[in-house]
Amino acid sequence: MDETMRSEPNSDPLEYLSASRLKSFLACRLKFYYEKVLGLPAPSSPNLQIGKAVHAGLEAFHKAQWAGEDPSPELALEAYHNAFFALEKDDPVDYRSKPRSECIETGKRTISAYLDSDVSKDRRAILGVEAYLRREPDELPLPLVGVVDLVREGNVPVDFKTVGATPDLQEEAWSHQLQMVCYFLLLGDATGEVPGQAELVYLVKTKSPKIIRHQLPPIDLIQMERFKRLTDVYVQGNQRQEYYPSPGMHCRWCAYRSRCRAWGKQAA
Helix, strand or coil: CCCCCCCCCCCCCCCCECHHHHHHHHHCHHHHHHHHHCCCCCCECHHHHHHHHHHHHHHHHHHHHHCCCCCCHHHHHHHHHHHHHHHHHHCCECHHHCCHHHHHHHHHHHHHHHHHCCHHHCCCCEEEEEEEEEECCCCCCCCEEEEEEEEECCCEEEEEEEECCCCCHHHHHHHCHHHHHHHHHHHHHHHCCCCCCCEEEEEECCCCCEEEEEECCCCCHHHHHHHHHHHHHHHHHHHCCCCCCCCCHHHHHCCCHHHHHCCCCCCC
């Protein structure tokens, strides 16, 4: 699971498309309705808290590199701490499953491991950090929007994933395919050039953190056609307001499972 994913406020699901919206809708339409349409709050988990704060630390580091400034470890760690405390203030976390001090140290170790890795010393020029991109409707039914963590020379989209264990790279490439096609379309539209092969950088939050960079295969026509068809499914389902649960193992960690269990009781 991508622990850095953020929930969206109450909004019109037909206003635009995004990888997050598509993935949520296709996984469980009722969860999508609660999270993306109604914007119901969900409690933050320790892992999500760490992921968001680590993401903020990497953002500060890469923005300093992009601006030609000193990307010091202190800068990244300060941004990490500031984000951790700000997020904690806005959205209190239940630390019963993981002590707060341990969460803070886990994030610090993870950022330090990244700064010490070869990935952080990549010599390719940075073209954008947290790049917000928008593509107006053409062959897609709605505008497409997305935020790319990092864009490197050659229009290469780079996305950071904080995870709790060493990932299965083939499985991860499949599970994040929608997101990568989204980036491909957005970058191609923004630059007029064919984007480079996307890269996923995994920050594995173990006691001895690991940094794994995985270059994905080029986006092909089959993936593009699948993406377009799924956007049609998304639009049609939302137009008909087809919001129903999809029970499965993912329910175990879903913040809306209590609401889902009560779904349909009033109608009965």
